[in-house]
Amino acid sequence: MVVFVFSRKRCDDNAQMLSSMNLTTEVEKQHVRSFFAQCIQRLKGSDKELPQVLTMRELCLRGFAVHHSGILPILKEVVELLFQKGYVKILFATETFAMGVNMPARCVVFDSIMKHDGTEKRLLNPGEYTQMAGRAGRRGLDSTGTVVIICKDQSVPQPDILKNVICGQALRLESKFRVTYAMILNLLRVEQLKIEDMLQRSYVESDSLRESKDKRITLKDARQALGAMESIDCDTCSPNSQLRDFHDALFNFVCRREAIWPRLYEENVINKLVCSGRFIIVSNAAYQLQNECVLLVKELNNKTLQVLVPSKDADETSQKNSETAMFAKLPKAQMSWIAEENAMLSATKFGTRGSSQCPSNIRSFRLCEIPLTSVVAITKKVIKNIQSAEIFQEYNMSLIPRFRSIKIQMTKINHKYFFRDREVSENVKKLIQQISSSVSALRNKELETYSWKELGSFCQNLDLSLETDVMDSLENDLNIANGFPARHCTRFEEHFHILRERIKLERRIQGLEYELSTDALLLGEEYNNRLKVLEALNFVEKKMVSLKGRIACEIHHQELLITELILDYKFHQRSPAELAALLSTLTCQYNCGKELQFGSDTVFGQISESIKSVLTRLDAVAAKYKSQISDIGCEIRFDLMQVVYEWANGTPFYKIMEMTDCQEGLIVKCIQRLDEVCKDVSFSFRNAGRIVGDPALVEKMEEVSASIRRDIVFAASLYTTV
Ligand SMILES: [Zn+2]
Incomplete structure (x- = not known):
């Protein structure tokens, strides 16, 4: 079983809370013990006794484990292998576990369906959910997989929210193509290129190209289909x-109407008009309502109204209910398309504020929940003191099969009233009769509704008179008999x-054209901005890549900052350990949560000062051209300087763990990435550095590498060596 928990700390806490439980047999314990010993064998001395190693061993022996980015890479691999072999019964993991190697489980548990994505706490999107839930069920072992979502604090998610998370359209995996400084320099160095060529070229390496290719094909097809379309001969x-x-006038009117109701509703006076017992006219595609006169029974808080819709008999009710259920299954775009059309056709048939003909022999009702935006008009007719509680009770009973009447006697149907196929109580029957007579009375004469002007004049806080005037004049245009000849067409x-x-x-064509143009535009803009930054900082001179630029283009991370630091002689006079500390600020992703203060007389104080001064200068230039030096999520962090300094000086891992609250896995990650940067820098200086006149730098970077590449931080992967 995998339990997904979206916080490293909660993963650890959950595992610790179960410390009294034991899920493994003696035989299994024996296997775990020897496997662990075999894997740990490759670690040196004190690394074998690291607290995280001991804790994980203890957890695994009892059948539990934890897997997240704070865990040492080698331990993550041990956990993965033990899990695959079935010795780890319950694994607490963050999302990263679902991204990696194929690790199916019989059961997947979600600790929550909310996650914090760095900026906000939000619902999982369908793609993320599927990625994780898809781990449930092992091929060849389980016929089904089980997914459990834990609802804490009695907060059961709303069915429609849950439905969207589970069955919603997965967002396309977006690997957003970005123009980096190094990429621009590399392209400029090869040859003089026009922007378009450059974009085209760099596009080749990205998903965006495939995507835009698809879009172009779809666009071409759509244009062809449009050309082949039959024209109306009338x-x-x-x-x-x-x-x-x-059509356009009608569309304009319908859109404005949808937009104005929520604003009017903010006004107390109008809010009070929308009350229980009020007759309102509504159009709603989900319930197949076209300018239907309905009785408002309850106003729900989220701008939703519960209304009673008259219906001829129980058969009609159940048929319409099943159509509503079908509608709910349609894709969202199709739903809104149909809704838009329904609103327009209703207004054409019955007028912008008129009501459709109500059936004369009302025997049944539907209880519908419609959004405020479905309202066509508010009538001036109200039934006082409506017993809505009783209606709901009757309605809810009608949903339970055993409360429904066994068989409806067709001969007696004329005297009976139904919710679905359940006969209603005497009280509700009286109420329904009362409503029926009101609706019938309203049926024959013009139903009086509030005009837009009237509604506008009720407003006390907002001045909506401009909007309501527009509504009135649009309505007038649409309603006058000879305004639009087309509406009188016989077909x-x-x-x-x-x-x-x-x-x-x-x-569809417009949408595609827009997307294609903005894709290219955004990319072009980013390219231009970054090129200006490069020119301002002399990485590019007279459209040619300068010596400085040639250094930067070999570095794949923080290329501008590193080059400036080197050429500013910030690397000079620094020992390998000090350089490691300096470079750690570029690869550190740990945030200790407090402002760090280094004395200006300390090495760390000097390093952080020198980095800050260069960065401030670069940031100012980048900001001028609406660009940035560090990409989001790759900002400079000073939190691991001391740790990395000690590590480069040969301090054992357990000792440096005593210096920080940072989790083991994050430290290892920072140092491994730092090593990549060292390699880039020495490669770059082997190519270009000699001209700059600092051959010692290559040697120095190799010394830095040598000082950090040891023990647990660079332990060989179990997957490649076991
Ligand atoms: Zn026509």
């Missing part, structure tokens, strides 16, 4: 794009449908 609709004008629905298909394609 004396009423076609001339001067009459139908199109009508209106058919022609409207053809037009809508065309619009669907047009929107």
